Amino acid sequence: MHDSPPRAWAEIDLEALKHNYRFAQEQSGGAAVMAVVKANAYGHGYAKVVQALEEFSPAFYGVANVREAREVRKVLPTARVYLLGIANPSEYEEIVHSDFTPCISCMEGFHAYATLAESQQRVLKVHLALDTGMGRGGFLPDTPEFSEALAFTHPWVEVEGIGSHLPVADEDEEFTRQQITSFVKAIPPDMSFRHIANSAGLMKFQTQALNLVRPGLMLYGVSPLPEYQAALKPVMRLCSRVSIIRDIPKGQGVSYGRTFVTKRDSKIATVGIGYADGLPRAISGKGVEVWLNGTRAPIVGRVTMDQIMVDVTDLPQVHAGDVVEIFGPNVSVIQIADAAGTIPWEIFTGIAPRVVRNAEVRPFVS
Numbered sequence: 268m269h270d271s272p273p274r275a276w277a278e279i280d281l282e283a284l285k286h287n288y289r290f291a292q293e294q295s296g297g298a299a300v301m302a303v304v305k306a307n308a309y310g311h312g313y314a315k316v317v318q319a320l321e322e323f324s325p326a327f328y329g330v331a332n333v334r335e336a337r338e339v340r341k342v343l344p345t346a347r348v349y350l351l352g353i354a355n356p357s358e359y360e361e362i363v364h365s366d367f368t369p370c371i372s373c374m375e376g377f378h379a380y381a382t383l384a385e386s387q388q389r390v391l392k393v394h395l396a397l398d399t400g401m402g403r404g405g406f407l408p409d410t411p412e413f414s415e416a417l418a419f420t421h422p423w424v425e426v427e428g429i430g431s432h433l434p435v436a437d438e439d440e441e442f443t444r445q446q447i448t449s450f451v452k453a454i455p456p457d458m459s460f461r462h463i464a465n466s467a468g469l470m471k472f473q474t475q476a477l478n479l480v481r482p483g484l485m486l487y488g489v490s491p492l493p494e495y496q497a498a499l500k501p502v503m504r505l506c507s508r509v510s511i512i513r514d515i516p517k518g519q520g521v522s523y524g525r526t527f528v529t530k531r532d533s534k535i536a537t538v539g540i541g542y543a544d545g546l547p548r549a550i551s552g553k554g555v556e557v558w559l560n561g562t563r564a565p566i567v568g569r570v571t572m573d574q575i576m577v578d579v580t581d582l583p584q585v586h587a588g589d590v591v592e593i594f595g596p597n598v599s600v601i602q603i604a605d606a607a608g609t610i611p612w613e614i615f616t617g618i619a620p621r622v623v624r625n626a627e628v629r630p631f632v633s
């Protein structure tokens with residue numbers, strides 16, 4: 268049987284990933300790093316990403332839940348894995364047993380972990396979550412519950428850290444500064460890990476009081492703050508191929524809804540990627556360009572489930588089989604996100620499982 272090559276694939280540049288990690292380290296001025304690899308390493312693939320980052324020995328890998336924590340431990344059996352979100356009580360037992368590190372948002376959680384740690388005779392290290400403005404999880408500062416949490420001691424639970432989160436680090440400098448100030452005020456003196464900064468936070472608000480940073484997006488080469496974009500390298504290059512090039516006469520509609528009608532006799536390339544691969548249908552008709560044969564050409568008509576059409580009338584050298592870059596080093600993922608009315612985080616994490624992640628391809632196929 269002949270192989271069925273992927274119609275769409277994502278080339279993952281692990282050297283770019285390492286470059287971005289080093290930049291995160293430099294920017295955070297000596298703080299320890301929690302490499303945020305939730306959601307399949309922002310769609311880039313857990314295994315290759317954590318293997319590559321392990322050369323830097325990050326203090327933690329940050330994930331959303333136990334299911335994701337297991338993926339990290341499959342590759343790195345002794346890595347410290349931090350659960351960024353609130354765990355489900357049914358996960359507590361495995362968290363204690365596997366020594367994953369939860370963050371605690373309520374006293375019920377605290378007591379439940381303590382009971383399990385005692386019954387398993389294992390010391391569990393936990394962090395306190397403090398809500399300084401995100402409104403998602405954590406204790407509120409200056410509340411009796413938070414005082415109770417600070418006073419809580421148990422022989423089988425070690426509170427080794429405290430964290431908070433920044434909702435507007437890339438949008439509202441004044442609010443973020445106030446948040447950091449109130450966080451620093453609330454930190455008890457004996458915490459080994461003090462952390463609040465995501466990518467935007469660590470780039471813009473380095474602060475001596477905090478000694479652990481939690482970069483996600485920037486590791487994958489996209490900066491939430493445009494002024495730092497040039498320092499980062501894109502890690503994912505989302506690609507497909509031209510499947511056919513057709514001569515379409517002036518006045519013919521292209522794709523569902525006939526929202527695009529050729530204004531001239533045209534050459535239209537059909538490319539094997541669509542919204543079922545994670546290319547949002549919402550970019551349809553927004554003039555988004557792809558990269559092929561060393562130049563740009565516009566997507567025309569609606570994005571369909573498995574295919575898009577590209578106007579290559581002005582590109583005489585295009586052939587069936589040519590590689591098309593949807594985003595990567597030549598087309599920013601931010602352009603796709605903007606056109607879809609969303610953010611690069613959502614584009615990355617929306618890349619479908621059927622898109623093959625290929626970390627072996629280096630340098631990028633041109």
Ligand SMILES: *Cc1c(COP(=O)(O)O)cnc(C)c1O
Pocket residue numbers: 303305351432464465466467481482483484485491
């Ligand atoms: C996802 C997440 C991060 C990483 O955020 P980026 O903006 O991608 O750097 C950091 N901290 C928490 C709590 C998160 O949930």
